[in-house]
Amino acid sequence: MDVRVQSDPIDVGAETARFSAGRTDVGAVVTFTGLCRDEGGRLTALHIEHYPGMAEDEITRVADEARERFSVVDVTVVHRFGRIRPGETIVFVATASAHRGDAFAAAGFMMDYLKTRAPFWKKEEGADGAWVAASDRDEGAAARWSEEL
Template sequence: MIVEVRIESRLFDPGEEAARLVAGRADVGALVSFAGYCRDEGGRLAALELDHYPGMAEDEIARIGAEAAGRWALSGLLVVHRHGLIRPGEPIVVVAAASAHRASAFAATEFVMDYLKTRAPFWKKEHLADGSEGEWVAPKDSDEAATRRW
């Protein structure tokens, strides 16, 4: 099983990333991917700044991926997460799971995304459209609730 984790500042194409996971593979019957994008929050947000602990973030995401691979029969798993200054409309993250069957791919993708939101060491700071610096974004109770169901 292929597990790939990348954290990078460069802009990426979520569709191309997911397609690479299954390119040339005849054992995959399902590919499920989730792409998260930066929103402008109704025109209020100019950018989102994501910070992380290099090494620690990759290790935690790899641990989450290994847990998903232990729970579901996956052929491959990909997580690409950005850091740095991200503008509205740009991708922040893509999670893609490949499997022989759709149920495993859907569940693993959702599991990984829920755990990324609550366990991966990333911090988000808002940069506002009026030129001022916003607040650090607090964790949401709804994200914690989503994680508890697993």
């Protein structure tokens, strides 16, 4: 398992290649890439803050839960912090399992957690500079996994 929180851009191709390289123990690798959007032209950048160590520990805890819950062999999560412009990658999640259903479910579980419960704080640059909370849609998506998140 690999969990990283970094300010450097995420090289999705390199992360995918590294995660998939030499795998003979799995039948499925699922990746998800989350991008910063411009919110209809009103967002200049998104500022993401976190507490170093705390964010990694909490993401690792949830990744361990995903591994157990969905029979996943491996999980990678790379999340950015700092100033992120529209079009740049915010998060990369990869899961590997014997079967695709578990890999898809684990990736969905991880993303729902990251969007609603992970210890990150987001502030918009551009529009009104507001702090961003999880949307009702994000909260609804996370609810399908029960109260365990």
